[in-house]
Amino acid sequence: MSAALTKKLIRQPVEALESHFGHSGFLDGQDRVIEQITSGRDGLVVMPTGGGKSLCYQLPALCFEGVTLVVSPLIALMKDQVDALVAKEIPATLINSTVAWEEQKDRLNGMRDGRYKLVYVAPERFRAESFLRALEGVEVSLFAVDEAHCLSQWGHDFRPDYLRLGKALRKIGKPQCVALTATATPAVRADILEVLGLENPFEVVSGFSRPNLSLAITAVDKKAQKLARLREVVGVHKTGIIYCATRKKVEEVSETLASWGMRVIAYHGGMSDSEREEAQNVFLRREADVAVATNAFGMGIDRADVRFVIHYEVPGSIEAYYQEAGRAGRDGEAAVCELLFNYADTRTQEFFIEGANPGAQAIRDVYRFLLDAADGDHELHRSIEDITDGSGLKNSMAVSSALASLARSGYIERFDVPGKRMRGTRLRKPDVFPESLDLNEEALEEKERRDREKLKAMVEMCYARSCRQQWILEYFGEEDAETCGTCDVCRDDGGDDREPTDEEHLIVRKALSGVARMSRKTSSGWEGKFGRGKIVMMLMGSRSQEVVAAGLDQLSTYGLLKDQGSGYLNALFRAMGDAGLVRTEAGEYPLLTLSDRGERVMQGGRNYRMSWPERGVGAVASADLEDRGFDPALYSALRDVRTKVAKAEGVPPYVVFNNRTLEALARYQPRSLDEALSVPGIGEVKAQRYLRGFLAVLKDWKAAN
Numbered sequence: 001m002s003a004a005l006t007k008k009l010i011r012q013p014v015e016a017l018e019s020h021f022g023h024s025g026f027l028d029g030q031d032r033v034i035e036q037i038t039s040g041r042d043g044l045v046v047m048p049t050g051g052g053k054s055l056c057y058q059l060p061a062l063c064f065e066g067v068t069l070v071v072s073p074l075i076a077l078m079k080d081q082v083d084a085l086v087a088k089e090i091p092a093t094l095i096n097s098t099v100a101w102e103e104q105k106d107r108l109n110g111m112r113d114g115r116y117k118l119v120y121v122a123p124e125r126f127r128a129e130s131f132l133r134a135l136e137g138v139e140v141s142l143f144a145v146d147e148a149h150c151l152s153q154w155g156h157d158f159r160p161d162y163l164r165l166g167k168a169l170r171k172i173g174k175p176q177c178v179a180l181t182a183t184a185t186p187a188v189r190a191d192i193l194e195v196l197g198l199e200n201p202f203e204v205v206s207g208f209s210r211p212n213l214s215l216a217i218t219a220v221d222k223k224a225q226k227l228a229r230l231r232e233v234v235g236v237h238k239t240g241i242i243y244c245a246t247r248k249k250v251e252e253v254s255e256t257l258a259s260w261g262m263r264v265i266a267y268h269g270g271m272s273d274s275e276r277e278e279a280q281n282v283f284l285r286r287e288a289d290v291a292v293a294t295n296a297f298g299m300g301i302d303r304a305d306v307r308f309v310i311h312y313e314v315p316g317s318i319e320a321y322y323q324e325a326g327r328a329g330r331d332g333e334a335a336v337c338e339l340l341f342n343y344a345d346t347r348t349q350e351f352f353i354e355g356a357n358p359g360a361q362a363i364r365d366v367y368r369f370l371l372d373a374a375d376g377d378h379e380l381h382r383s384i385e386d387i388t389d390g391s392g393l394k395n396s397m398a399v400s401s402a403l404a405s406l407a408r409s410g411y412i413e414r415f416d417v418p419g420k421r422m423r424g425t426r427l428r429k430p431d432v433f434p435e436s437l438d439l440n441e442e443a444l445e446e447k448e449r450r451d452r453e454k455l456k457a458m459v460e461m462c463y464a465r466s467c468r469q470q471w472i473l474e475y476f477g478e479e480d481a482e483t484c485g486t487c488d489v490c491r492d493d494g495g496d497d498r499e500p501t502d503e504e505h506l507i508v509r510k511a512l513s514g515v516a517r518m519s520r521k522t523s524s525g526w527e528g529k530f531g532r533g534k535i536v537m538m539l540m541g542s543r544s545q546e547v548v549a550a551g552l553d554q555l556s557t558y559g560l561l562k563d564q565g566s567g568y569l570n571a572l573f574r575a576m577g578d579a580g581l582v583r584t585e586a587g588e589y590p591l592l593t594l595s596d597r598g599e600r601v602m603q604g605g606r607n608y609r610m611s612w613p614e615r616g617v618g619a620v621a622s623a624d625l626e627d628r629g630f631d632p633a634l635y636s637a638l639r640d641v642r643t644k645v646a647k648a649e650g651v652p653p654y655v656v657f658n659n660r661t662l663e664a665l666a667r668y669q670p671r672s673l674d675e676a677l678s679v680p681g682i683g684e685v686k687a688q689r690y691l692r693g694f695l696a697v698l699k700d701w702k703a704a705n
């Protein structure tokens with residue numbers, strides 16, 4: 001057992017809460033964190049801004065003997081924090097580069113003499129060996145790292161000094177350490193644990209749920225449908241924000257709203273600073289009800305009565321989605337957030353990812369052009385478009401990213417050119433050749449990979465039929481998140497979603513293990529290797545040639561669910577897909593694999609609900625499917641659906657379904673997606689993508705006949 005666990009408390013947290021902070025109770029999650037910290041464990045705390053993170057280390061600081069060091073990146077905030085503590089008669093001080101070295105030494109001595117309970121330290125102090133040596137004689141009871149996401153290169157606010165903290169911790173004898181942040185995806189959390197070398201850490205993620213928001217994701221397959229939905233939501237909820245992916249879309253949508261007589265502003269990065277400020281003020285002064293904007297909008301938006309947030313296109317990550325959706329209902333009153341989802345819109349996000357990740361070669365190409373085009377003072381005044389043409393690249397966004405990357409690594413400097421909207425560029429190391437640029441290619445690739453993962457997670461959520469709020473909280477790492485009862489999925493459950501029985505849970509876990517055996521786990525998550533059909537055959541213990549040839553009969557899960565029947569298993573897999581436990585990767589062949597959530601359930605997690613297929617029904621239903629003869633009227637109705645779908649998807653009709661498949665649909669008249677899968681010519685991916693409208697027509701037709 002580590003020495004930390006024998007740590008003595010000189011005060012009880014609850015008493016100090018009242019006597020020193022004047023609070024009568026804890027906020028959500030604080031009690032759990034403080035209990036863990038006072039028990040001596042290392043840990044990681046993720047809470048949103050305003051969630052009350054400071055208390056999580058300030059209170060234990062008072063209860064421990066010795067001094068608590070707090071690393072915090074912003075000098076201005078540091079001073080406020082210290083002033084607030086001193087005002088509460090808590091002995092605290094700060095050490096950063098604005099403090100003279102003599103004074104720093106005095107404060108270090110004070111730490112040794114027990115004059116302070118809390119000392120805030122700027123991260124760059126850990127660069128100085130002299131500072132580290134001086135710290136060695138101090139008894140540090142707790143080392144708190146605030147804004148801990150700053151140590152991740154994949155976060156949005158990387159600070160290289162934070163990378164030194166792991167080493168600094170070891171140097172001063174590995175005191176108990178707790179990291180805190182408001183934003184940490186699983187990858188960033190893993191980085192924090194690794195860089196700081198936290199041992200057996202607790203992790204508490206808390207406070208992200210927004211009970212007053214009802215989230216919804218609506219599938220729309222064409223523009224008219226989007227606009228119709230937009231009109232409905234805006235008509236009912238009046239005040240809100242519509243996020244669009246591109247400037248062009250912002251203009252288009254805001255003009256449409258204006259033509260409906262709505263008071264609307266447009267906001268995007270292509271507008272000048274003053275235009276944007278004016279637009280924002282009009283919205284804040286309530287002279288407009290609706291803001292149509294790109295994600296550039298909202299950083300400082302302090303309008304609490306936003307009743308709706310619409311995402312007109314799918315955003316690039318769940319983080320971005322939730323941050324933007326979270327601008328609704330700041331006043332605590334009910335608000336709605338609706339994402340209008342069309343898979344085709346993910347192409348825009350992929351384009352952004354390419355733009356944000358130019359790659360080493362493109363960075364060198366841009367740099368080469370800068371070298372060639374610079375004047376005798378190593379300067380050039382060229383627009384992004386010029387640089388794009390000059391360096392032979394196509395995507396001007398990639399050029400901006402390349403310039404930003406060169407500026408970050410100190411090769412160039414960008415400056416404003418008076419009277420012009422374009423910025424100038426100055427070479428700071430003009431002797432460096434493009435080939436000798438020091439670029440961390442591995443890190444560049446890693447970042448692109450992570451960006452793609454985030455988009456994938458966003459799309460996965462859109463396809464899942466699972467409580468939105470719970471899904472998001474799980475994504476952020478909150479354990480045991482409850483279903484919200486107010487999102488679209490919770491509301492239109494129709495009551496047939498429920499938790500598993502013990503037996504069902506076991507079957508699901510077995511099925512998921514089968515999927516895992518037939519997938520590949522990579523550093524970026526699960527990848528499918530087989531389609532659903534093969535997986536079901538394996539679980540059924542099929543002796544078929546293709547199963548045996550692939551060696552699937554050698555798997556430990558082979559035949560594991562043969563008692564269930566393939567009909568049931570197929571239906572079960574569909575339900576697991578809807579619940580987001582498995583996902584289908586569209587490609588030449590649809591491959592099935594585990595989602596993150598599915599992995600958790602496979603390992604025993606029971607926090608899921610689904611619409612359970614009835615035992616035996618699946619099998620009977622597909623056997624039931626019979627040729628009911630050819631009816632030209634039905635065929636023509638189905639063909640109309642095909643025309644519409646093809647138009648919405650921007651593909652020729654035969655790509656949706658060819659005539660033979662259409663005829664088979666008319667003859668077999670399936671009633672559900674599962675049944676349709678036994679119709680010749682209909683596979684998993686097409687069924688998921690296109691079938692809904694066809695089934696609706698078949699249903700109506702059956703009702704009418």
Ligand code: ADP
Pocket residue numbers: 023024025026027030047048049050051052053054055
């Ligand atoms: P964070 O660092 O997570 O953004 P803070 O630590 O600044 O949040 O706390 C946000 C606000 O909540 C502060 O005004 C703080 O005084 C208040 N607060 C923190 N803990 C409590 C509590 N237990 N009871 C009441 N108010 C609290």
Ligand code: ZN
Pocket residue numbers: 466467468469470483484485486487488489490491
């Ligand atoms: Zn819900």
